Amino acid sequence: xxxxxxxxxxxxxxxxxxxxxxxxxxxxxxxxxxxxxxxxxxxxxxxxxxxxxxxxxxxxxxxxxxxxxxxxxxxxxxxxxxxxxxxxxxxxxxxxxxxxxxxxxxxxxxxxxxxxxxxxxxxxxxxxxxxxxx
Amino acid sequence: xxxxxxxxxxxxxxxxxxxxxxxxxxxxxxxxxxxxxxxxxxxxxxxxxxxxxxxxxxxxxxxxxxxxxxxxxxxxxxxxxxxxxxxxxxxxxxxxxxxxxxxxxxxxxxxxxxxxxxxxxxxxxxxxxxxxxx
DNA sequence: CTTGACTCTGGACCTGGGTCCATACTGCAG
DNA sequence: CTGCAGTATGGACCCAGGTCCAGAGTCAAG
Numbered sequence: 001x002x003x004x005x006x007x008x009x010x011x012x013x014x015x016x017x018x019x020x021x022x023x024x025x026x027x028x029x030x031x032x033x034x035x036x037x038x039x040x041x042x043x044x045x046x047x048x049x050x051x052x053x054x055x056x057x058x059x060x061x062x063x064x065x066x067x068x069x070x071x072x073x074x075x076x077x078x079x080x081x082x083x084x085x086x087x088x089x090x091x092x093x094x095x096x097x098x099x100x101x102x103x104x105x106x107x108x109x110x111x112x113x114x115x116x117x118x119x120x121x122x123x124x125x126x127x128x129x130x131x132x133x134x
Numbered sequence: 135x136x137x138x139x140x141x142x143x144x145x146x147x148x149x150x151x152x153x154x155x156x157x158x159x160x161x162x163x164x165x166x167x168x169x170x171x172x173x174x175x176x177x178x179x180x181x182x183x184x185x186x187x188x189x190x191x192x193x194x195x196x197x198x199x200x201x202x203x204x205x206x207x208x209x210x211x212x213x214x215x216x217x218x219x220x221x222x223x224x225x226x227x228x229x230x231x232x233x234x235x236x237x238x239x240x241x242x243x244x245x246x247x248x249x250x251x252x253x254x255x256x257x258x259x260x261x262x263x264x265x266x267x268x
Numbered sequence: 269c270t271t272g273a274c275t276c277t278g279g280a281c282c283t284g285g286g287t288c289c290a291t292a293c294t295g296c297a298g
Numbered sequence: 299c300t301g302c303a304g305t306a307t308g309g310a311c312c313c314a315g316g317t318c319c320a321g322a323g324t325c326a327a328g
Contacts, residue, residue: 005295007304017305018287026285037294038306052262059262060236063285069262076253082244085258089240092233099230102194106223110216119210124219128186128193128203139325141274151275152317160315171324172276197315269328276323282316293306298299 002044003032009042013050020050026063028053028070060092136178137166143176147184154184160197162187162204194226 010017023029029049031040049070056066065088072081112123119125144151157163163183165174183204190200199222206215246257253259 022286048263055262059240073253073259073262078247078251078253078256078259079249081256081258082247082249085240085244085247089237089244092237092240096230096233096237099226099233103223103226103230106193106219106226110219110223113212113216113219115213115216117212119207119212122212122215124215125207128189129182156316
């Protein structure tokens with residue numbers, strides 16, 4: 001069984017050493033054991049767990065969410081895992097919708113702006129100063 | 135001419151008093167004048183400016199961006215205003231694309247998860263623990 | 269004049285997710 | 299054995315955009 005120091009672990013997972021310690025403070029990842037000296041030692045399980053954390057973050061989960069997912073995956077509670085994923089999906093769809101709204105407003109303003117001439121004729125400035133509705 | 139105290143100004147713009155003072159510290163909005171006592175007094179121009187700030191924030195501009203827009207609007211530089219708006223649009227489109235990517239990954243996983251049964255058969259957990267690609 | 273609401277200042281604190289630092293100790297190669 | 303890279307700890311600091319607080323002063327209605 002491979003056993004890794006914090007530096008190797010961090011490198012393999014593509015994160016910083018401080019990040020690993022931060023996750024530990026945050027209750028997400030503990031070393032398998034410690035040497036007499038206090039040096040942290042990690043095994044395969046910890047490396048997998050760290051990969052899990054990274055992947056989940058890449059999917060838009062917060063560390064808080066991930067703490068929950070890790071607990072669930074230990075409970076092997078598939079139904080709840082699916083529910084959590086579904087509510088995260090809803091969350092992400094709402095964020096997209098909000099950005100779409102903003103995108104559309106900006107797009108309209110830009111399309112209507114000639115890009116030269118008097119400030120009074122710039123719909124972007126007018127919208128921002130409240131002369132017209134966005 | 136109406137002249138407003140900080141409380142009235144904040145109320146009319148729908149922000150907190152502390153926010154107004156924060157914007158002042160941040161160089162976005164100064165009172166038109168001050169009383170002998172030091173009390174801030176705002177006129178119509180400041181109210182409009184505060185509305186501008188809020189609208190711009192709602193369109194996804196940072197306070198930093200807004201400082202720039204305010205400077206431009208004072209210079210009446212329409213071409214540059216349009217360019218700033220365009221680059222903000224690109225920025226927002228990138229954020230949307232990133233979220234779309236996440237949404238799609240999550241959607242695929244959820245669709246493939248039966249919602250019951252063994253943890254080994256849950257694609258969400260498998261994806262997170264690295265048994266399969268997302 | 270009193271009272272209560274409002275405002276002043278400077279600074280601390282908050283969220284999330286880290287990152288950096290000083291100082292001291294440890295592990296390993298040569 | 300020496301030297302240097304790696305690691306330990308606790309705490310400060312970073313970003314943005316506020317929010318809250320204490321203690322003191324002020325304004326306006328009654």
